[in-house]
Amino acid sequence: MPPWCAWFGPADWHAFEALLNDVFLDGNASGPPMRFGEHRHLSLAAEGQTGAPLDLAEIAELVRALPHANWRSATVSFLNQKQRLAERHALAVALTEELAAVVVIQVGGSLSAPVPPEQFDSWRVDSAEVWAAAMTNLDAAPVSLQYNEDANPLVNVEADGGWTSTHLLRAADLIDRPAPFGILAMVPYHGHLMLWAVEGPELHTCVIAYGPLVRKMWEDAPQEYRLSSRLLWIGEDGIESIGVDPAPPGSEEPGVITGSARFLEMLAGFRPPDDYPG
Secondary structure (H helix, E strand, C coil): CCHHHCCCCHHHHHHHHHHHHHHHCCCCCCCCCCCCCCCCEEEECCCCCCCEEEEHHHHHHHHCCCCHHHHHHHHHHHHHHHHHHHHHCCCEEECCCCCEEECEEEEECCEEEECCHHHHHHHCCCHHHHHHHHHHHHHHCCEEEEECCCCCCCEEEEEHHHCHHHHHHHHHHHCCCCCCCCEEEECCECCCEEEEECCCCHHHHHHHHHHHHHHHHHHHCCHHHECCCCEEEEECCEEEEEEEECCCCCCCCCCEEECCHHHHHHHHHCCCHHHCCC
16 A cells, blocks of 8 residues: 555555546546556646646545545545636645645635636736735734643634635744744644644654644534645645554554655654664
C-alpha cells in the first residue's frame, strides 16, 4: 500500500485502484489499467484547459469510511465539485493539493462572489495587481488571537466577516513568536484556523495529537463547510498536507505519518533513538 493511504488493506486497495480506473478511464477496459501507487498527484483538466491539482489521498480519505457501494458516487460528486471550482474562479492560487485561495469581491457582510474573468478588463489591471490588493486588504483585517496554557501555545485565530480561514495566508505574521522549523496549521472547516509554532522535539507529539483532532473537527462539520481533514505544515517552500493515521486501539503496530521527504526527515531528527524499533 502506498504511504499516502496506508490504512487500506489489500482488498480495499485493489477496490480503490479499480474505482480510480473506472472513474478516470470511464469504464474503458480496452487498455492496460492505470497503476496509482507511485502517482498520487494528478491534474484534473478538460482538454485544452490548465486543470486543477488533484491529490488522490483526498479521494482515499473521502471513501475510507464509506461502504464500497458508495465509493463511486461519492468520488464522482467530489470530482465534479472540484472541476466546477476550477472553472468558476478566474484567480485562484493552489495552497495544497486540496486547498486553494480565491480572490473574491465582498458584497455585504460575510457574502462574497468570485472575481469573474471579464472584471479584470474593466478594471484595467492584471491578476498580480488584483492579488496584491486582496492581500493588502487581508493584512489590514483585524483578528483576535486566543492561546491555550502551554509554554508553546496553540493559537486560535478569529476574524470577522467569515474570513478567518483565509488568514492562513499570513500565518507567519500571526504566530507572534519564533517558529524556526515552520508552523503547523489546522483549517478543518470554513471560519476556523489554529496555528502552532514548530520549535523542536515537541513536533512528533503534537502531530500525533493534532492529526486526529483536526480530522474529528472536519468530520463533525457540515459537508458544505469542510476544508481540510489534514494537518498543514507551513515551511519556507510553502504549505503542505501532513497525513496522520493513528494505530488502532490495542494494536502493536505504529501509527503512520505521511508528508514530504523534508518534513519526515525533520520529524525523525527530533525523535530520540529510543523511539525507533530495532
